[in-house]
Amino acid sequence: MTRIAVLTPDPADPSYAGQWPGVLERLSDALKAADVTVEPTPWTDHIGDASALTGYPLVLPLIVWGYHRDHDRWMQACATWAAAGVRMLNPADVIAWNSDKSYLGRLADKGVAVPDTMWVEGVDQADVDAAFDRFGVDTVVVKPRVSGGAWKTLRLSRGETMVDAPQGPAMIQPYLPSIETEGETSLLFFGGALSHVVNKRPVGGDFRIQVQFGGQYVALPEPPAAALALAQQTLAAIDEDLLYARIDMAQAPEGGWRLMEAELIEPDFYLGSAPDGGAKFAAAVKVRLEASA
Template sequence: MTNHHQPARGEPRVALVTCTELADLEPDDRLVLGPLSARGIAAEAAVWDDPAVDWSRYDLAVLRSPWDYMSRRDEFVAWAARVPRLANPADVVRWNTDKRYLDQLSAAGVPTVPTSWVLPGERWQPPADEGEYVVKPAVSAGSQDTGRYDLADPSHRELAAAHVHRLVSAGRVAMVQPYLTAVDTTGETALLFLATARGLAFSHAIRKGPMLTGPDEGPDGLYKVEQITPRTASDDQLALAERTLAAVPGRADRLLYARVDLIPGPDGAPVLVELELTEPSLFLGYADGAADRLADAIAQHLRHP
């Protein structure tokens, strides 16, 4: 745990929750430290699984970069339930850290990427069509354990089946989705929302370029670097993001932040790829005032538990 300064008497204390590898926070998250200090809020990094951290000392714990929990999700969810004041809340963490939430959003009328789920112990064979598909685990972050397969290629069909088998044999749930080719041209749009006195409000948007170039190469594969640029959100993207947030269990107005990731579907209309409510990159450095808006959101949560 890193102390950035000693808080004055009565100064609110905020933990920015991270992991051991990023014990001093991810660079983008460090951008909020100055704005928080300017608002009289003492912030410090705290590693989520560090047994020495006393979470009751904090007026608020803000999930930021605990990016090593994927292989220990049950432990992470149990930890979240023990933190007195956590943003986003523990029930949201439980719901959002398993991508099967996409089924619930789809049932609520949110257009999502069609997804098939393969449970541990189940067998899976590639579909008969020859399109491109993505295989990844239901609990994951970034592009870990994720591959892109062209089923017109017999070797890719074998690799896709082996990828699914590898995941389910390890007790994980695999998800299989058609690859949306618009990501190669238009890219993926991430819309960022932050808390205000009136509830969640749109802050900014970014474009993410394509990351998947082929089959999953396992732990020895090259790390895929995101290509990020600022983007202006369209009206239809904003409308879909609002529909998505309206379908969040327990109401979205209690959230500190939300990230809605969209890609154009086959007809050009946006579809939901992921709804990030647990530990999303917020891309503060890509929009003027974004770090100040996050600091205001944290201050709002401190004033109104």
């Protein structure tokens, strides 16, 4: 059995204590079929010194939950891992830039369809009011540029006062009503090949599709052709050496798909919805291990 490392949350942060072991178990079960054993280790144990990671043939940052609340140390850790040559997938430099949603602007510059976005260094009510007029809509979404799991994400209607605004760099986008009616669709890729597709819908009246807010997930037999085309265009525009990617998208009011996120750090793979139970993921890991042997 080949031993690899999976990075896990900061043990000093109790937020995820009861959740991540189950995710680790699902990953471990999938990888056993490829004769791979997983060893968990907190990412915060390796911020300034990567020596404990360099001995592994592969390090997966798949459960680094909470990094968005400790972003300065996250960026320091990514720099440490890159400089030490840790065999990490996705690569340390990729998971550094992917932690700031400003990458969506760079993908838009390459022709990828994303929702209209106003980028601000510190969001205030005047920014929100200006966004309504700029986008010509009555509802917007405000997000921190560094976030995860809808953390500090707000949905605001015209005339509504913003409360508990996110601190620091932020983004404002038109709210896409299709989130409530059609949901968000995620395409999962391992080794560059499509594995499976999941549709995620919020509970009535909410806009957040995460399971902690009651989101309902359903596997789709195949992606809509236009959704697959957008996902493939996104991956081509990213043009990085990726082991895995989750491409999240939703439909715009005027028609067509819009990229919501390209999740390259610690996406939920929804392995329970994968027809093969994660065999494609395990096979992609095995290919990388054999290539580096």
